[in-house]
Amino acid sequence: MKGKIRVYCRARPLSGSEKERGNHSVILSPDEYTVQVQTKRGVREFAYDQVFTPDTRGSQDNVFEDVKMLIQSAVDGYNVCIFAYGQTGSGKTFTMIGGGKGTFPGVAPRAYSEIFELLHSNEKKFSFAVSVSFLSPRSRP
Secondary structure, three states: OOOOOOOOOEOOOHHHHHHHOOOOOEEEEEEEEEEEEEEEEEEEEEOOOOOEEOEEOOOOOHHHHHHHHHHHHHHOOOOOOOOOOOOOOOOOOHHHHHEEEOOOOOOHHHHHEEEEEEEOOOOOOOOOOOOOOOOOOOOOO
């Protein structure tokens, strides 16, 4: 998989406190590529390479299955970057690192495991060097 930037959208479920306050979801995903957002001015529609919502393929397993091919590309020698973007509380850390004390591993720990499984399965054919960078920018108050 080379040469294309992929943009995914993942929507998290409402938290318990959001539900207690009477909040409700304003998004729909009519298919795996589209998000519809209900606004005061009507419905806005956005297209992505893949959409993950709590009720449609939103599990950590499904998210990783969609990015797993990028891990193979990295092992094949291509530069790969996976990053999460969103406002505070939108689920970036859960998606990338995971939660539940290892119960729901995110993209990063699964990617590390996959990389080393691929390297181990090919160690008799190739010699590998692994380099990883991690950046977590935070704004200061």
